[in-house]
Amino acid sequence: MLGEPTPSPYDWRFTLMGFPVRIHWLFWVITAALGYNMAMGANQAFSRIGTTPGIVPLLLVWILCVMASVLVHELGHAIAFRYYGIESSIVLYAMGGLAIPTAGFSFNRSGFRRRLTHANHVVISLAGPFLQFASAIVVAGLAYALGFFVPTAAEAFEWLKPNGISNPWANEGLSIRDPWTFAIFDFYVLVSIWWPLFNLLPVYPLDGGHVVQHTAAILRRSDGYQEAHMIGAAFGFLVAWWFFQRGSSINALLFVSLAMNNVQALQRFGGPPRW
Numbered sequence: 001m002l003g004e005p006t007p008s009p010y011d012w013r014f015t016l017m018g019f020p021v022r023i024h025w026l027f028w029v030i031t032a033a034l035g036y037n038m039a040m041g042a043n044q045a046f047s048r049i050g051t052t053p054g055i056v057p058l059l060l061v062w063i064l065c066v067m068a069s070v071l072v073h074e075l076g077h078a079i080a081f082r083y084y085g086i087e088s089s090i091v092l093y094a095m096g097g098l099a100i101p102t103a104g105f106s107f108n109r110s111g112f113r114r115r116l117t118h119a120n121h122v123v124i125s126l127a128g129p130f131l132q133f134a135s136a137i138v139v140a141g142l143a144y145a146l147g148f149f150v151p152t153a154a155e156a157f158e159w160l161k162p163n164g165i166s167n168p169w170a171n172e173g174l175s176i177r178d179p180w181t182f183a184i185f186d187f188y189v190l191v192s193i194w195w196p197l198f199n200l201l202p203v204y205p206l207d208g209g210h211v212v213q214h215t216a217a218i219l220r221r222s223d224g225y226q227e228a229h230m231i232g233a234a235f236g237f238l239v240a241w242w243f244f245q246r247g248s249s250i251n252a253l254l255f256v257s258l259a260m261n262n263v264q265a266l267q268r269f270g271g272p273p274r275w
C-alpha cells in the first residue's frame with residue numbers, strides 16, 4: 001500500500017501466469033500474527049467436537065488461504081494492467097499486496113506510447129477486489145455443492161444480501177464434516193469476502209481511494225489527489241471510529257494512521273480543494 005518494500009534474501013520468488021511474484025518474509029509474520037486468535041478459536045471449537053488438527057496446522061492453513069486470496073486480488077490488478085498493454089510484477093508484504101507496473105506506458109498497435117487514462121485506472125483498481133470477491137463466491141458455491149457448512153459465508157450473506165432472499169448457507173443440513181476441509185473453505189471465504197470490501201473503502205491509498213482519485217480527476221479535470229486525500233482523511237477517521245466502537249482496536253489504529261497520512265498529504269497541498 002505504501003510503496004515497494006526493498007528486496008531481501010529471504011523473499012520467495014516465483015512466476016504466476018507470466019507475472020513475477022515476490023513474497024516478502026514479513027508477509028508470513030504479519031499474517032500469522034493476524035490469524036493466531038482465529039486458529040486458537042477454531043482449535044477450541046474442534047476440540048469440543050473431539051477432532052482438531054491442532055493450532056499450528058490450522059495457522060498454516062490460514063496463512064496459505066491468505067496467500068492464495070491476496071495473490072488472486074493482485075492477479076486481478078495485474079491482468080487488468082496487461083489488458084491495457086502494461087506488464088507488472090506482484091509483491092506480497094507486511095499488510096497486503098501490490099501489483100507494480102514494470103513500465104508506466106503502453107504501446108498501441110501503431111507503436112505510439114499511450115498513457116493510461118483515468119478511466120483505465122478506475123478499472124485496474126476495481127479489478128483486484130472484484131476478482132478476489134468473485135473467487136469467494138466460487139469457493140463458497142463449491143463448498144455448498146459439496147455439502148459443507150461455511151459459517152463465514154452464512155454470516156456474510158446475512159450482512160450483504162438484498163432483502164427477501166433466503167440464505168442458502170444457513171441450511172441446517174450442511175455440516176462441518178472434517179476440520180481440514182472446513183478450515184480451508186472457511187478461512188479462504190473469510191479473507192476473500194472481507195479483504196476486497198475493506199480495500200474498497202474510499203481511503204487513499206486503498207483501492208477505493210484510487211477509485212476516488214481517478215474519478216475526481218475525470219469529474220473535476222484535476223489530478224484528483226487533493227479530493228482523494230480529503231475524502232480519505234474524513235472516511236479514515238469515520239472507519240476508525242466504527243472499528244473502535246466494535247472493539248477492534250488494531251483496525252481502528254490502522255485507519256487512524258491511514259487518515260493521518262491523508263491529512264499530511266492535504267497539508268502539502270495547502271488544505272482541502274475548493275469545490
Ligand SMILES: [Zn+2]
Pocket residue numbers: 073077125128129199207
Ligand atoms: Zn488492490
